[in-house]
Amino acid sequence: MVLRAGSLPPISQHIVIAGGGFGGFYTAKQLERLAPPGARITLINDTNFLTYAPLLPAAAAGTVDPRHIVVPLRERLKRTSLRVGYVTGGDPARNTLRVEMISGIVKEYRYDHLVVALGSVSRVVPIPGLTEHAIGFKTIAEATALRNQIVRHFELAEGLDDVDQRRTYLSFVFVGGGYAGLEGIAELADFARDALKRYPRCRETGTRFWLVDAAPRIMPEIQSELAEFTEQVLGRRGVEFRLGTTVAEVRDDAVLLSSGETLAARTVVWTAGVRASPVAEQLGLPLERGRIVCEPSMRVSGYENVWALGDIAAVPDPARPGQPCPPTAQHAIRQGKLLGRNLAAVMQGRQPRPFSFKTLGAFADLGRHTAVANLMGLRVKGFLAWAICRFYHLAWLPGADRKSRLIADWSVELIFPRDLAEMGQLGHPPALGEPLPARPAQVDRPLASLQPPAGQSPTD
Ligand SMILES: Cc1cc2nc3c(=O)[nH]c(=O)nc-3n(C[C@H](O)[C@H](O)[C@H](O)COP(=O)(O)OP(=O)(O)OC[C@H]3O[C@@H](n4cnc5c(N)ncnc54)[C@H](O)[C@@H]3O)c2cc1C
Numbered sequence: 380m381v382l383r384a385g386s387l388p389p390i391s392q393h394i395v396i397a398g399g400g401f402g403g404f405y406t407a408k409q410l411e412r413l414a415p416p417g418a419r420i421t422l423i424n425d426t427n428f429l430t431y432a433p434l435l436p437a438a439a440a441g442t443v444d445p446r447h448i449v450v451p452l453r454e455r456l457k458r459t460s461l462r463v464g465y466v467t468g469g470d471p472a473r474n475t476l477r478v479e480m481i482s483g484i485v486k487e488y489r490y491d492h493l494v495v496a497l498g499s500v501s502r503v504v505p506i507p508g509l510t511e512h513a514i515g516f517k518t519i520a521e522a523t524a525l526r527n528q529i530v531r532h533f534e535l536a537e538g539l540d541d542v543d544q545r546r547t548y549l550s551f552v553f554v555g556g557g558y559a560g561l562e563g564i565a566e567l568a569d570f571a572r573d574a575l576k577r578y579p580r581c582r583e584t585g586t587r588f589w590l591v592d593a594a595p596r597i598m599p600e601i602q603s604e605l606a607e608f609t610e611q612v613l614g615r616r617g618v619e620f621r622l623g624t625t626v627a628e629v630r631d632d633a634v635l636l637s638s639g640e641t642l643a644a645r646t647v648v649w650t651a652g653v654r655a656s657p658v659a660e661q662l663g664l665p666l667e668r669g670r671i672v673c674e675p676s677m678r679v680s681g682y683e684n685v686w687a688l689g690d691i692a693a694v695p696d697p698a699r700p701g702q703p704c705p706p707t708a709q710h711a712i713r714q715g716k717l718l719g720r721n722l723a724a725v726m727q728g729r730q731p732r733p734f735s736f737k738t739l740g741a742f743a744d745l746g747r748h749t750a751v752a753n754l755m756g757l758r759v760k761g762f763l764a765w766a767i768c769r770f771y772h773l774a775w776l777p778g779a780d781r782k783s784r785l786i787a788d789w790s791v792e793l794i795f796p797r798d799l800a801e802m803g804q805l806g807h808p809p810a811l812g813e814p815l816p817a818r819p820a821q822v823d824r825p826l827a828s829l830q831p832p833a834g835q836s837p838t839d
Pocket of ligand 1: 398399400423424426428429432434435436464465467496497498517518558559656658688689691707708709710
């Protein structure tokens with residue numbers, strides 16, 4: 380039985396949610412409906428928006444405006460206090476969470492219940508030159524920086540007389556053959572193909588796209604027949620695959636592979652998996668391979684009032700006994716909805732329920748009205764799979780305004796050519812009275828701030 384908040388006796392408890400992505404947002408939404416009156420909900424996130432990550436490849440290729448794939452948290456949460464700050468640690472023995480606020484002040488938040496939903500970061504391995512020269516593909520900053528870098532490289536290449544030099548600016552390497560890497564390379568190869576129409580000298584040289592993965596096949600989440608179809612579709616668009624191959628070194632203008640081959644390219648996109656946010660190590664909670672160990676109810680093992688979900692949590696997967704849930708939005712959303720219910724139940728003296736969800740499947744949008752999907756074991760490809768992908772995103776992107784903007788972006792994309800304005804200067808104004816710098820602002824490379832976990836070898 381579900382009791383709505385209005386019909387319950389007041390309970391004065393403070394619930395602090397760390398992280399406002401899929402897991403944290405849906406927990407807060409559910410608590411707004413179900414938590415007893417008097418319960419205070421505080422959500423702490425390092426930005427004031429949720430990033431709808433599955434549409435990052437589209438944002439990187441300019442198919443949708445980056446602002447349209449983020450959801451302002453204040454607009455969608457009515458009963459929750461949002462605090463923008465960076466969680467740096469916690470002391471569960473004292474029921475406190477440490478946060479560096481955007482003002483720079485460090486604050487301690489006291490809680491009756493803590494929900495940890497801080498997500499994951501790119502999984503970086505110690506490859507020489509990787510953090511200096513590669514760009515990640517997990518945040519809106521990276522997707523925007525990537526798009527700007529590609530346009531800037533087209534501009535640079537157009538002005539170069541040396542063909543070999545020009546070629547390195549027009550060549551791109553994606554490392555990682557999961558859905559993020561495949562969707563990313565598909566979108567950006569399309570973007571480059573359209574952009575070439577406006578760059579005559581670049582058109583003469585042509586572009587090259589490589590996808591490198593250590594595994595012998597792409598996308599283990601889908602059936603091998605669909606993986607082969609994906610390779611064929613992308614192969615016809617000029618994407619070259621280097622499977623069963625690892626990256627040995629990344630240089631400013633080349634990628635060296637374990638096979639001895641050198642790929643001359645100046646853009647390297649790292650999509651080779653994720654690991655739990657390293658902040659997990661500062662929270663004093665039990666960890667298993669970096670993820671917070673949880674019971675099936677999402678309660679952290681050994682703690683009555685600490686809960687975790689999403690990519691940062693090792694929540695037992697009911698569909699694969701002995702294994703944690705995979706790090707997907709599908710799981711984080713369902714976990715958030717149940718965790719809100721569980722917290723409301725516990726506050727009223729009832730028992731929490733275990734998480735039970737069987738993945739709906741996986742899909743990869745390959746652009747140009749084609750996708751592949753494994754829907755509960757059913758193989759779907761081509762236009763039907765693509766239409767399902769689009770409906771899926773439309774259904775899950777929170778907010779009618781965001782959905783409308785997405786439809787508008789998709790419609791504009793059908794009619795008009797790509798927007799090739801390079802907006803690297805956005806948000807980097809010159810000092811007052813100074814001219815704009817001749818060189819656009821440097822690309823932010825958030826990978827550079829990530830160090831591989833100690834003791835990890837390049838083959839991990
Ligand atoms: C390119 C790409 C495509 C994807 N496509 C799909 C897909 O098609 N289907 C699917 O199911 N999944 C997909 N995923 C995976 C999915 O996005 C994640 O599994 C999901 O976002 C996890 O939810 P979460 O709540 O655990 O973390 P997140 O949604 O990442 O939320 C974590 C939040 O915590 C904030 N945060 C992090 N550290 C701190 C800190 N120290 N202090 C304060 N705030 C902090 C972050 O800014 C973020 O808002 C994709 C991911 C990527 C990168």
